[in-house]
Amino acid sequence: MLSVARKAPQRMLNRIGDMKYFHDHRHAQRRNEIRWLVEEFTDVPVSNLPESLEGFKIVQLTDMHLKPFTQLEHIERAVLKTNLLQPDLVVLTGDYVWHDEEDILDLVPALAKLNARYGVFAVLGNHDIKTDAALITDTFTRHGIRVLCNEGLDLQVGNDHLHLAGIDDGWLGNPDIVQTLSNHRANKPVVLLAHEPDMIDWYAHDERISLQLSGHTHGGQVQVSPGKPFVRPYLGKKYVQGLYRVNQSWVYTSRGLGTTGVPLRRNCAPEITHITLVSGDPEAVDYPNKPAVPAV
Numbered sequence: 001m002l003s004v005a006r007k008a009p010q011r012m013l014n015r016i017g018d019m020k021y022f023h024d025h026r027h028a029q030r031r032n033e034i035r036w037l038v039e040e041f042t043d044v045p046v047s048n049l050p051e052s053l054e055g056f057k058i059v060q061l062t063d064m065h066l067k068p069f070t071q072l073e074h075i076e077r078a079v080l081k082t083n084l085l086q087p088d089l090v091v092l093t094g095d096y097v098w099h100d101e102e103d104i105l106d107l108v109p110a111l112a113k114l115n116a117r118y119g120v121f122a123v124l125g126n127h128d129i130k131t132d133a134a135l136i137t138d139t140f141t142r143h144g145i146r147v148l149c150n151e152g153l154d155l156q157v158g159n160d161h162l163h164l165a166g167i168d169d170g171w172l173g174n175p176d177i178v179q180t181l182s183n184h185r186a187n188k189p190v191v192l193l194a195h196e197p198d199m200i201d202w203y204a205h206d207e208r209i210s211l212q213l214s215g216h217t218h219g220g221q222v223q224v225s226p227g228k229p230f231v232r233p234y235l236g237k238k239y240v241q242g243l244y245r246v247n248q249s250w251v252y253t254s255r256g257l258g259t260t261g262v263p264l265r266r267n268c269a270p271e272i273t274h275i276t277l278v279s280g281d282p283e284a285v286d287y288p289n290k291p292a293v294p295a296v
């Protein structure tokens with residue numbers, strides 16, 4: 001729990017976040033995108049995709065950072081839109097709160113309304129570990145959402161399997177890729193949840209990973225012009241937004257749903273990510289996204 005001293009700046013942030021200015025329609029018209037929700041649809045070719053997984057639909061939601069700039073109503077709308085997409089699987093890739101761990105108590109009941117045929121799974125991000133990883137994990141668990149921390153499991157889809165794994169946060173956690181993939185057997189494709197996208201470079205030699213799903217960057221949150229992010233955080237400097245190929249693997253970085261730092265998004269709207277797995281050779285795809293810069 002936060003101390004009284006630490007709560008003081010939080011109260012100030014809450015007052016800013018609660019200001020009507022940020023939550024009326026005129027504000028959106030002033031070209032602040034914090035209340036927008038854009039659905040991004042991407043096909044990801046996987047070379048060893050079994051027949052039963054052709055067209056498998058994954059929706060990713062990330063970086064909600066509930067309060068003060070991201071309000072619960074915004075997340076509830078994202079949940080409604082996600083359910084309308086009728087996903088096979090929903091994954092949540094971290095940073096659920098910003099400063100106050102108790103905000104998770106409001107957030108998770110809303111996320112528990114997500115529907116997916118093969119379930120809803122989560123990993124934690126750096127803000128979750130910085131606040132209260134135990135409380136956040138426990139709250140998800142009590143609402144039936146499993147948090148994967150350096151572990152994986154097989155999801156049976158028809159006669160085949162998808163191996164879903166989640167690795168601990170790369171910034172403040174203890175990520176261990178060997179342990180994370182220790183349950184993986186044979187030729188099953190791996191979808192790896194990792195909060196920070198640049199972590200893919202740590203294990204890019206591992207050909208078992210078909211796709212890593214990440215958030216963390218907010219796409220920069222403000223892009224001076226489209227494709228020019230204003231801020232790129234640690235472990236989010238290289239794969240800033242969208243789909244990238246890294247050796248045999250793909251990494252997809254979502255801009256996320258929430259807003260931190262300043263109550264502003266521009267050229268960088270909140271995102272609901274819809275991934276469709278399709279069979280194909282990743283190397284045969286000419287994909288336009290190139291890493292922003294070498295990771296630092």
Ligand SMILES: [Fe+2]
Nearest residue numbers: 095125126216
């Ligand atoms: Fe983060």
